[in-house]
Amino acid sequence: xxxxxxxxxxxxxxxxxxxxxxxxxxxxxxxxxxxxxxxxxxxxxxxxxxxxxxxxxxxxxxxxxxxxxxxxxxxxxxxxxxxxxxxxxxxxxxxxxxxxxxxxxxxxxxxxxxxxxxxxxxxxxxxxxxxxxxxxxxxxxxxxxxxxxxxxxxxxxxxxxxxxxxxxxxxxxxxxxxxxxxxxxxxxxxxxxxxxxxxxxxxxxxxxxxxxxxxxxxxxxxxxxxxxxxxxxxxxxxxxxxxxxxxxxxxxxxxxxxxxxxxxxxxxxxxxxxxxxxxxxxxxxxxxxxxxxxxxxxxxxxxxxxxxxxxxxxxxxxxxxxxxxxxxxxxxxxxxxxxxx
Numbered sequence: 001x002x003x004x005x006x007x008x009x010x011x012x013x014x015x016x017x018x019x020x021x022x023x024x025x026x027x028x029x030x031x032x033x034x035x036x037x038x039x040x041x042x043x044x045x046x047x048x049x050x051x052x053x054x055x056x057x058x059x060x061x062x063x064x065x066x067x068x069x070x071x072x073x074x075x076x077x078x079x080x081x082x083x084x085x086x087x088x089x090x091x092x093x094x095x096x097x098x099x100x101x102x103x104x105x106x107x108x109x110x111x112x113x114x115x116x117x118x119x120x121x122x123x124x125x126x127x128x129x130x131x132x133x134x135x136x137x138x139x140x141x142x143x144x145x146x147x148x149x150x151x152x153x154x155x156x157x158x159x160x161x162x163x164x165x166x167x168x169x170x171x172x173x174x175x176x177x178x179x180x181x182x183x184x185x186x187x188x189x190x191x192x193x194x195x196x197x198x199x200x201x202x203x204x205x206x207x208x209x210x211x212x213x214x215x216x217x218x219x220x221x222x223x224x225x226x227x228x229x230x231x232x233x234x235x236x237x238x239x240x241x242x243x244x245x246x247x248x249x250x251x252x253x254x255x256x257x258x259x260x261x262x263x264x265x266x267x268x269x270x271x272x273x274x275x276x277x278x279x280x281x282x283x284x285x286x287x288x289x290x291x292x293x294x295x296x297x298x299x300x301x302x303x304x305x306x307x308x309x310x311x312x313x314x315x316x317x318x319x320x321x322x323x324x325x326x327x328x329x330x331x332x333x334x335x336x337x338x339x340x341x
Contacts, residue, residue, distance in 0.1 A: 042115065046075050047293040051300025054116050056308045058123045058270070058301075059263055061195065061242030061324045066184050066331050068116055070338070077112040083288070091284070111288055114281035115297065120274045122301030127263050130309055134264060137216075152216040152264075155223040159244070159265045162227035164272075167234055174234055181339040184237030188332035191238050195325035198246040202255075202320070213252040215261040222251040230265065239328075240266055245321070255316045263309065 053071045057064035072078050082105035083091045093110050096103035104110075128135065134152065141149025177183075218226075229247030233240035241262050248258030285294065315323075 042077070042112075042289045042293045044292065044296055046077070047296040048300050049075060050112075050116055051119055051122065051297040052304045054119055054297070055123050055126070055301035055304030055306075058120065058305060059127065059241050059266070059309050060312055061191075061239050061245060061321060062327055063184065063188055063191070063237045063239045063242075063331065065236045066188055066335055069181060069184060069335065072109070072112050073338075077108060079108040082107060083111075091287075093281070093284070106284060111281070111285060114277050115285060115289070115293070117273055117277040118282065118285065118294065119297035119301045120270050122298040122303075123305035124267055124270055124274070126302045126305035127267060127309060130306065131260065131263060134260070148214075148216040151218075154220075155215060155218045155261075156264050156268075158220060158223035159227040159230065159247075159261070160268045162224065163230045163234070163269060166231045170234060174236070178236055181335050183235070185332040185335045187235050187237030187239075188328045188335070191242055192325040192328040192332075194246055195242065195321040195328070198249045199320045199322050199325075202249050205252075210252065212254040212257070215248075215253065215257055215264070218251055218253075218261075226251060226261070226265070230269075240269065242321075242324075255320060256313050259313050259316055 050068070050071055053067045054064065057067045085091055091106040092103050093106040094100065094104035137146055137149035138153040138156070139149070140146035141151070141153050144150075226244055226247035229243045229250075230240060232238050232243045241259075244262035244265055245255075245258040248261050249255075253261060
């Protein structure tokens with residue numbers, strides 16, 4: 001564990017590297033784009049593709065961020081040009097204020113990023129359906145009718161809280177320093193190394209006959225430690241699902257149970273992010289794209305997440321995390337080659 005913590009500490013020094021600043025260094029002055037010219041940029045095919053990417057990757061330990069970067073580039077949904085309305089007035093994502101006199105104009109990139117966060121609603125619905133039994137168990141626990149259900153609810157909340165507190169305190173720094181292709185690629189490789197180590201650790205524990213726990217049997221300390229592991233996912237490209245599963249491994253959960261707990265812990269985070277984006281960007285998305293892409297994306301994300309989670313848990317039980325670790329390295333190399341070479 002000390003080696004893992006040292007490795008993570010060294011990663012914190014990487015944003016100062018020129019490679020991480022390269023995305024910003026390439027930025028050039030841009031001209032505004034009339035709103036009419038992008039009204040049809042997100043068609044049904046785009047919505048289906050983004051819905052599939054979001055639904056399949058959100059709960060798998062493969063980094064949804066990395067896949068969405070590729071999808072947005074392939075679909076032509078990357079543009080930092082400010083959008084203007086029919087009168088030539090800039091459409092503001094964040095209006096100028098005393099704290100930020102320049103404001104933040106709305107761009108196609110911002111719209112696409114907000115879109116994939118909002119269609120997470122579909123992926124959330126899929127997990128709610130698949131794990132309705134666990135949610136019913138927690139509900140009975142809250143009403144005093146099921147002790148394991150109450151402990152499971154406690155553990156989910158304890159594992160959720162550290163990421164909320166640290167995320168709120170660091171989100172501006174993360175946006176300024178870690179949102180680059182290079183940062184996502186580094187997270188992909190470092191996450192793969194962590195997964196290899198976790199599988200080796202789990203195999204040794206299994207050979208030693210270490211008892212496996214249920215998520216409701218985790219202690220307060222173990223639940224909080226999984227929560228701090230989830231904080232590593234604040235680094236874009238790390239994968240929230242991956243780090244919570246690895247944390248579950250270290251706390252004594254079998255692969256399927258570690259995945260289950262990861263899904264349960266992730267729902268409050270995903271739901272909160274989706275609700276915030278709906279509040280901040282929902283009207284803008286409807287203004288530019290309309291209702292149809294939103295509904296299609298949510299529906300496709302729901303169906304693809306349902307199938308992905310069902311198949312993933314079965315596959316994870318048989319093969320563990322190693323195949324996903326190999327895939328993450330391949331994805332990281334692909335990102336670096338495509339975007340930098």
